[in-house]
Amino acid sequence: MKNLIIASTSTLHNGSYLDYLLPTLEDHFKEVSTILFIPYARPSGISHDEYTSKVKKAFILINKKVKGIHEFENPIEAIKNAEAIFTGGGNTFVLVNELYRNNVLNTLEEVIKNGTPYLGTSAGSNICGLTMNTTNDMPIVYPPSFRTLGLVSFNINPHYLDPEIDSTHMGETRETRIKEFHAYNPQPVIGLREGSWLEVRNNSVKLKGNLTARVFKRNQEPIEIDPETELNNL
């Protein structure tokens, strides 16, 4: 019994924090009054308090309270007792490192599998995949493992970017990077463009938003899938 929103990004260009998702979140969290926020990914290195304030301001618009996991004595108990959980974006290495350091990964997996509504954006979405090997982030800290929650049977690449046709930059395109990933790893990867999200309800995984997403499988040409496509048997 799973109930997740796995979003590519928290914020669209010219938008404000979470605004494009609020109608969806109002429904997703309709039976919830307080959301437990995991600020570990620390975007731009901001503090857990600063990050939690930012999230509070967004959720007040749909009448939800927010409490940061760092405000609790015992983070494992905080997760067990949470009505709902949101993990925000930032740096995936920092996030995963903190999840291991606080020994909360197994508990997080357990409560989400048992139905606690979950929202992830960016780094918070990356960790829903089998591993964090398809993050776009800089490896600024060394986590004890790249294994993540495995709440879906594939890996996620948030902020998916198409190759720029007129680019003069010689760094690898996202597609090349994911091809390199498949030289070493078997699982499919979903490239989620900004504005897209996955809705997970029990065993169903559907693409939501107006955009197509790009699906990469080992030794196959990538394909585009339409919104509402069922992804539970990738």
Place this chain on the structure above:
Amino acid sequence: MKNLIIASTSTLHNGSYLDYLLPTLEDHFKEVSTILFIPYARPSGISHDEYTSKVKKAFILINKKVKGIHEFENPIEAIKNAEAIFTGGGNTFVLVNELYRNNVLNTLEEVIKNGTPYLGTSAGSNICGLTMNTTNDMPIVYPPSFRTLGLVSFNINPHYLDPEIDSTHMGETRETRIKEFHAYNPQPVIGLREGSWLEVRNNSVKLKGNLTARVFKRNQEPIEIDPETELNNL
């Protein structure tokens, strides 16, 4: 007694492999007839043989022979006996993982510190810094450590990219990523644009090429430095 070229990229836009560097390399390798090539970074997942062929074709233009490290029974001995060494680009995680797996990092550090001429491009440049924490690559494998050769007293960010002013993409800029790095790590970072390289001769480290480079220090505003700037006391 060090003698290194640490280049941002192997290839410029509209250029061919290594061409812009060949005049510099002709001088750098002037006393060398055969270069030991380390193909471990496997760009786009190509094989060690394929990658070594590509490198041979470039170096034949300046009359140098190339031998891949994978062609030797014992990679440690190959490094000890090398007249010169080139580590090519690709995926830094894959490269560092293979360097650890083959147990060659210490030997590589030792021979380069004792004067074996070295060339690195992209991932092969990243490993000259203190750690690989400022790579741009996707973490497609999990290396045993992020510690690298420490041949210079800072970290390197190759393929440095300025923020795009009119970008609508919400992923972090390179500058933001390096700022996040400094929330957890003390060492300076040199953002090397494509076309720039560092020339290391004994204790001198100089920026070469026509472009400025961007230097990031913890808790300071980044600065631009000109070609020929001495970087040994960053």
